[in-house]
Amino acid sequence: MMDEQANKVLELVVFKLKAGVTPEQLLGAVDAVSEWAGRQPGFVSRDLSYSSKDDKWIDVVWWRSLKDAQSAAHAAETSTECAPMFGLIDHESMLMLHGEPATAPASH
Known part of the structure; x- marks a missing residue:
């Protein structure tokens, strides 16, 4: 199990929505991005x-x-499936990081 965990890379994206965009609008666009991501190598x-x-x-x-x-x-930058969700995000507020595990995972 540790090898499986150690051989993964984390993508962390923290963001706010554009002014006037509702959480419901974002949630309505999330599944298309998840489906698109699921098809990526x-x-x-x-x-x-x-x-x-x-x-x-x-x-x-x-x-x-x-x-x-x-x-x-x-690839997501030009994906027509990702565009609706990306259009709702305040890109000035966005932080995107990629990281590799530095320690073995802890779990309960």
Whole structure:
């Protein structure tokens, strides 16, 4: 199990919505992006969370390799399936990071 966890790359995207965009609008566009991501080489999983305290969305995607993560991020820029969701995001607020595990995963 540790080898499987160690051989994944995290993609973390934190963002706010554009002024006037509702959470419901975002949630209506999420499934198309998840389906698109699921067809990309190296996709493992995706979770979207919301911080009401900070009014920020937290998108967590796992990939098999950094190359897979970077290739998908590049392809997403011109994807017609991703465009509706990306159009709702305040890109000035967006933080996107890729990281490889630094320690063994902890779980309960």
